[in-house]
Amino acid sequence: MATIRSFIKFWALSAFALYGWLRLKSTRSPTLIILTYHRVLPENAPEREFEQPGMIVSPKNLKKHIRLIRSIGAVPVHLEEWLRKKKAQEPLPSLSVAFTFDDGWRDNYLHALPILRQEKVPATIFLVTKMVDTEETFWPEQVIRLLRTSGTSLNDPALEWLRPYLGELANKSTPFSLLEADRVINCLKDLDDATILDHLAAFAHTLPKKQAGTSEKSPPILQNGDLAEMAQDDLVKYGAHTQNHFRLNRLNSQSALEQQIVGCLSDLEAMRINSTPIFCYPNGDTTGSGKQLVANHYVAACTTKTGWNKLTRSEYDLHRFNLHDGNSSRARSLLATIGRSL
Ligand SMILES: [Zn+2]
Structure with missing residues (x-):
């Protein structure tokens, strides 16, 4: 086939x-x-x-x-x-x-x-x-980093806004595959950009400094x-x-x-x-x-x-x-x- x-x-x-x-x-x-x-x-x-x-x-x-x-x-x-x-x-x-x-x-x-x-x-x-x-970087790249970092707890109260957009991936633990993260990004497009960025900034504040930033130099x-x-x-x-x-x-x-x-x-x-x-x-x-x-x-x-x-x-x-x-x-x-x- x-x-x-x-x-x-x-x-x-x-x-x-x-x-x-x-x-x-x-x-x-x-x-x-x-x-x-x-x-x-x-x-x-x-x-x-x-x-x-x-x-x-x-x-x-x-x-x-x-x-x-x-x-x-x-x-x-x-x-x-x-x-x-x-x-x-x-x-x-x-x-x-x-x-x-x-x-x-x-x-x-x-x-x-x-x-x-x-x-x-x-x-x-x-x-x-x-x-x-x-x-800075754009919100899709921030979302990918969040979903592809192992250990990110999707049950964190600061990520409550994200859960409705995870669909059948809601019970999955990180890291997501690139394809899965891509799917979540497409669903998130229902929200406006400023709202997503505000949510991401609020979540970043709850993280230890090392995890909040990007690893690229x-x-x-x-x-x-x-x-x-x-x-x-x-x-x-x-x-x-x-x-x-x-x-x-x-x-x-x-x-x-x-x-x-x-x-x-x-x-x-x-x-x-x-x-x-x-x-x-x-x-x-x-x-x-x-x-x-x-x-x-x-x-x-x-x-x-x-x-x-x-x-x-x-x-x-x-x-x-x-x-x-x-x-x-x-x-x-x-x-x-x-x-x-x-
Ligand atoms: Zn563009």
Whole structure:
């Protein structure tokens, strides 16, 4: 049975890959493919033990992606530059590819930048401005650490808020597997981000200091020095990903929306680095007022919708392809990931 299933999977993947390759090779009118990455971590990086698998690509795979993209005739471009040329109705290559990195992880500087420089590939990093130059991390990573640390008592009164989201894992003791922790994170998305962070902070206060912190020596998010060094050769530009990575559809006031959208742009401008007024919606979530504010203050917005962008696509509804080791470690799987959504 398993053999039949893997046989079907192999041929389905091959069919999608062939379809993706044919569509990309035969495109004539200017088309933009936007690739989304999050973390870039070597295969043996200890951080992988505490991260959702769909967030990670290895440096080796990132380099493979760049080479494959070039081999099919696609031209790596700055997202900002492609949008400028589109607006000015200047000639554009038939197939362009823009590399984007969400969240502003420090590993982008450590492991992606050397490859981007070596391959001369421009990129946009979407920053969460209040996280930059801090030692903080996002709530999903805090939840994974909590669930994957053996000895965390899920019966602790400070974790009462978490129990309804554990489902059938409620009676399990830690450590959870990555897959189990991933499931809990998806359930927790019913809560708003600030509430989850408040609960986690309250729990951290109940822990001995050693357990409350992270064990990695380096802060997980980009620091000011990293941003300045990356901005030196204009290869990397910085876009906006809100001030605190709060999902816009979970905010309950206009002032909170303004803070996350307009405040983020002010922060970027105040940093005086290679900023670009392009917004990226956390988790792809938004509202009518959120879209309006973005349209009033930015030149474009990236979503989590998948697909390529022809000239007719609104610059405020840019589609992308999220890549990670699980869906793009081989040429066939990368082409299939793209082909599946064309
Ligand atoms: Zn994000």
